[in-house]
Amino acid sequence: DGGITQSPKYLFRKEGQNVTLSCEQNLNHDAMYWYRQDPGQGLRLIYYSQIVNDFQKGDIAEGYSVSREKKESFPLTVTSAQKNPTAFYLCASSPGAGGGLGYEQYFGPGTRLTVT
Amino acid sequence: GQNIDQPTEMTATEGAIVQINCTYQTSGFNGLFWYQQHAGEAPTFLSYNVLDGLEEKGRFSSFLSRSKGYSYLLLKELQMKDSASYLCAAYAGNNRKLIWGLGTSLAVNP
Numbered sequence: 001d002g003g004i005t006q007s008p009k010y011l012f013r014k015e016g017q018n019v020t021l022s023c024e025q026n027l028n029h030d031a032m033y034w035y036r037q038d039p040g041q042g043l044r045l046i047y048y049s050q051i052v053n054d055f056q057k058g059d060i061a062e063g064y065s066v067s068r069e070k071k072e073s074f075p076l077t078v079t080s081a082q083k084n085p086t087a088f089y090l091c092a093s094s095p096g097a098g099g100g101l102g103y104e105q106y107f108g109p110g111t112r113l114t115v116t
Numbered sequence: 117g118q119n120i121d122q123p124t125e126m127t128a129t130e131g132a133i134v135q136i137n138c139t140y141q142t143s144g145f146n147g148l149f150w151y152q153q154h155a156g157e158a159p160t161f162l163s164y165n166v167l168d169g170l171e172e173k174g175r176f177s178s179f180l181s182r183s184k185g186y187s188y189l190l191l192k193e194l195q196m197k198d199s200a201s202y203l204c205a206a207y208a209g210n211n212r213k214l215i216w217g218l219g220t221s222l223a224v225n226p
Binding site for chain 2: 031033040041042043044045048050058088090096101103104105106107108109110
């Protein structure tokens with residue numbers, strides 16, 4: 001079945017460590033996105049990529065880094081510079097073309113990161 | 117600037133009808149999405165409107181007025197499983213991203 005996978009579902013790290021969250025899609029989508037969601041809050045865009053080997057900062061990119069070396073994969077690294085990294089992280093993808101509906105985003109199950 | 121507003125919380129009774137409103141201000145507007153998100157899970161797509169009017173999908177309908185920058189999601193015959201957060205998102209074609217509202221938390225009571 002086509003879809004988006006994120007692993008692991010729960011991740012625990014010590015403060016000061018970098019951690020990489022994985023996101024893989026087999027939908028053949030060009031565009032991929034990383035969001036952060038805090039309790040009771042909406043989605044905040046961290047980074048997005050519209051095509052392989054290219055990505056742009058979202059609204060809250062500080063303390064995060066990404067790469068897009070393959071169409072299927074868009075890993076997110078949470079660095080020690082991120083002041084408050086504990087959150088629910090969601091990866092999404094979309095076809096990225098074909099008018100507005102081409103930007104319907106399909107979400108992975110999310111990774112809940114806890115840093116202590 | 118670009119902004120989306122929706123109520124923070126709503127409560128309704130099982131079997132009833134509820135309307136969740138969303139107002140938006142975006143440049144290059146090219147469509148409005150509604151998503152449903154249950155607690156601890158990922159958002160799932162409900163509807164997309166790009167033209168004015170009502171789109172009906174079973175118990176859920178979505179309406180758009182582009183001139184007023186306004187949309188609503190209508191849920192009929194409410195069920196307990198409809199208790200969730202409902203997210204409104206506008207597609208702003210000039211930057212190819214979705215602009216997200218903070219979500220409306222709907223509680224359906226027996």
